Structure formats: structure tokens, C-alpha cells
Amino acid sequence: MASAKYREIAAALTAEIADLPPGTKVDGELAIAARFDVSRAAARAAVQELERQFLVRRVRGMGTFTARRVDYPISSHRAPSWSHTLRDAGATPRTVVRSCESIPMPAAVAAKLDAPEGTAVWRLQRRSFTDELPASWGTEWVPAATVPELPTALRVSDSLDHVIRTVGGVAPTRSWVRASMEAAPDEVADELAIDPGAAVWFVKSLNTDRVSGTPVCLTERWIRADAIRVVFEVGEDLGG
Numbered sequence: 001m002a003s004a005k006y007r008e009i010a011a012a013l014t015a016e017i018a019d020l021p022p023g024t025k026v027d028g029e030l031a032i033a034a035r036f037d038v039s040r041a042a043a044r045a046a047v048q049e050l051e052r053q054f055l056v057r058r059v060r061g062m063g064t065f066t067a068r069r070v071d072y073p074i075s076s077h078r079a080p081s082w083s084h085t086l087r088d089a090g091a092t093p094r095t096v097v098r099s100c101e102s103i104p105m106p107a108a109v110a111a112k113l114d115a116p117e118g119t120a121v122w123r124l125q126r127r128s129f130t131d132e133l134p135a136s137w138g139t140e141w142v143p144a145a146t147v148p149e150l151p152t153a154l155r156v157s158d159s160l161d162h163v164i165r166t167v168g169g170v171a172p173t174r175s176w177v178r179a180s181m182e183a184a185p186d187e188v189a190d191e192l193a194i195d196p197g198a199a200v201w202f203v204k205s206l207n208t209d210r211v212s213g214t215p216v217c218l219t220e221r222w223i224r225a226d227a228i229r230v231v232f233e234v235g236e237d238l239g240g
Helices: 002-017 029-036 040-052 082-088 107-113 150-156 160-166 186-192
Strands: 056-059 063-066 070-074 093-104 120-130 133-143 172-183 199-209 215-224 228-232
Touching: 002 029, 002 040, 029 040, 040 056, 070 082, 070 172, 082 093, 082 120, 082 160, 093 150, 107 133, 107 215, 120 150, 133 160, 133 186, 150 160, 160 172, 160 215, 172 215, 172 228, 186 215, 199 228, 215 228
Parallel strands: 070 228
Antiparallel strands: 056 063, 093 120, 120 133, 133 215, 172 199, 199 215
16 A cells, blocks of 8 residues: 555656756655655655656755756767767766876776877866766776877867867777666766765777777766666667
């Protein structure tokens, strides 16, 4: 009976918030409990049900807000650009550089970038937002020879794909992608403003120049599962 009640409440709330824009503050547990004359435990279960469906997002110390997951398609047919892909999905992207330093290329990275170990490489760490919500964080490795003045270029444009194309003079395309659903480590949780252990995508990919096949960027990116719907497109039939 209790299970049926919280599901009824969740269904009622789902209908009410359906047309609200993302980021709209809605009733929390106490208000829901009073309104539906149920225990706080039942109200909490109803809110958790909405969270499981990615319809709301709770922000510690601030309240409960409507949510919208943005599609992030991954395909060899699309440019490997975070900002371009999110704009196509109707979202507003923004990326902040956390660090950008030139270091000797580690052996594991060199193997992926097909370069000698110790070659100069940019290690770039960035946090990306969608509609001002922290949505992605990770590390990108760009051979220094591809974009010698990467820190300067990123002050002009926050799109790494755009910088590599315009400054590096290459046409990045996805060579391979590996993705898995993981529990957010503490550092990732801090960067993405989520609880440690929350569900996140871990996506590792290599971009190469479409013409020469030369590796131009290795990416290791953590993506919030409650903010981004990662969609893999494989094959020719990419409709609906």
C-alpha cells in the first residue's frame, strides 16, 4: 500500500512538472508530505522516484529542481566537439580550463597517440557546463606539435575541436570510443558537484586527422548521467 502511494504521488508530480523549464524549483519532501498528507518517508520515496527518472535534481542546501537531460550523440559521422554537439541539442555549453601544461608524454599516452615516450604533450584538464550545470570533467592530451600555443588559443575559444581545426589545421574525427558507467570517484564528484558514488559515464576516445590519420587528441572524460544522455550511433540507420 505504501509503495502504491508514493508511486501515485510521483505520477501526480510528474504530470505537474512536465511543462516547467529546466531549473525550476519545486516542492521538497516536507511540502510534499504536507500536501499529500503522507509521511516524510513516503514523500522522500516519491522524490527519489522522480530522480530515478531524471525528472528532478536535488542540490544540497538549495532544494529540488526540474531537470532535463541533454542528448550527447557519439558517432563517427559527427564532429568530436562537446560544445557543437550540445548546441545542436538546444543546450548552452560553456567550458572552463582548470589547467593546461606541457609535459613529457607518459608511456601509456604515447602508445595511444602513436608518438615516442617523452614527446611534448599538452595535458589539459577542463570542466564543462550545460545550461550552467557542471556536466563533464576530464583530461585531454594534445601533442604540442599539433597546437604549439594551446593555452593562448583556448583564451580565444573554449572549443578544443575548433582550436585544433583552425590553429592546428587538421580535421579531427573519432577513431575509437570506449565508454562505461561508473561510480564517481571523490575528485570527479567534487568537480561535477555530485555525491561520491553517483552514476557517471567514463568515456575515453581518440581523435585522428581525417586526412592523414595522425592522432591529434586523446580524451578521458567523466559525464554526469543525470545531466547528459549519452547516445551511441552505429551504422547507417540513424533516424529516431
